Amino acid sequence: MKKSLQKNILWSIFACFVAIIFLAPLYIAFTNSFKTPKGIFTNVIGIPSKDVFTLGNYVQAFKDLEFFHSFMNSFLITTSSTLLIVIFASMAAWMLVRSKTKxxxxxxxxxxxxxxIPFQAVMLPLINLMGKLHLLNPVGIVLMYLGFGSSLSIIMYHGFxxxxxxxxxxxxxIDGCNKLQIFWLIVFPLLKPITVTISILNAMWIWNDFLLPQLxxxxxxxxxxxxxxxxxxGEYSKQWNLALAGxxxxxxxxxxFYLFAQKHIVKGITQGSIK
Structure with missing residues (x-):
């Protein structure tokens, strides 16, 4: 009993240590977003004091980011890409499971x-091809996200x-349903847990992606x-206070989005891993 208690204490200490490591960047970003540039360089880790505390970083970042316009661009690209990945990956996985062929x-x-295959390996040929097809635009990037996001999504759907x-x-x-009706009326509603999981994973990836939109x-x-x-x-200076607020x-x-749907993540992955 004593050994078990000591083991639990050690595991708790280890868990707290790991949690601190993961939460430290979020703490630093959040606290420094309320500091002036002087406050950041004076004390990066500390809580902002009265003489360096400011809400102006958020006001300025909101304006410089053109937040509503940029937000809508990110929102439309993320939702469109995620929706297409869910539709095509679920249908493809269903056919792969039910078709018992080589x-x-x-x-x-x-x-x-x-x-x-890493993205960097196909980056230049892909951009060259999409340029020839005149798809270096929001429609093109949605199609690229569909291609890059389908593999993992199909594998996860396949197991589920x-x-x-x-x-x-x-x-x-027997009741007269065709293939589409069987999938959309019978199969797809049963895929809700894994669909939410796949939607979260893809939405977080696409929302935070920088390299592909940059290209x-x-x-x-x-x-x-x-x-x-x-x-x-900038080339010579970095506005850390505005960058962290942004x-x-x-x-x-x-x-x-994650907080509203987090309960489905573990459920979806766990059920999908059990055959």
């Missing part, structure tokens, strides 16, 4: 292999769909929040 196994293996009894689909077929839509009027925040960092503003929407 081709379906090969395609699933191909999607798994695609996850190992295996748990759905095929008898439900056979009964729907594809780095033009006035199309820029997302991560792109707009980049301009707080970072906090950009994190708020995705944090709210």
């Amino acid at each position: 081709l379906s196994k090969f395609l699933f293996f191909l999607f798994a292999i695609a996850m190992l 769909i295996k748990n759905i009894p095929v008898e439900l689909e056979e009964a729907a077929t 594809v839509i780095n033009k006035p009027g199309w820029q997302t929040l991560p792109l707009k925040m980049f301009y707080f960092f 970072l906090v503003l950009a994190m708020i929407p995705i944090i709210i």
Whole structure:
């Protein structure tokens, strides 16, 4: 009993240590977003005192980011890409599970292999191809996100769909449902836990992505929040106070989205891993 108590105490201490490591960057970003530049360079870790505390960073960052316009760009690109990934990945995974052929196994293996290819390896040829197709615009970047996000999503859906009894689909077929009706009326509603998980993972990735938007839509009027925040960092000076305030503003929407849907993440991944 004593050894068990000591073990629990050690694990609790270790968990607290890990939590501090993960939360430290958030603490530094949040506290320094309320400081003047002098306050940041004087004491990075400390809580802002009265002489360095200011709310002006958020007001200035809100204006410089053109927050509403940049927010809508990020929102439209993120929601469109996530929605397309969910639709196409779920349908593809369903067909791969139900089609017991060598081709379906090969395609699933191909999607798994695609996850190992880094974006940097195909970055320049992809941008060159999309430029020739005149798709270096918001529509083009949504299609690119669909391509890059589908592999992991299909694999996650694939594991989850295996748990759905095929008898439900056979009964729907007897009742006269076609393939689309079977999927949208019978199968897709059962995929809610994993769909929420996939939506969160893809939304967080796309919302925070910088490199692909930098290459594809780095033009006035199309820029997302991560792109707009980049301009707080000049060649010779960095406006850390404004950059951190802008970072906090950009994190708020995705944090709210995560908090509302977090209970489905572990449930979706756990159920999808059980065959």
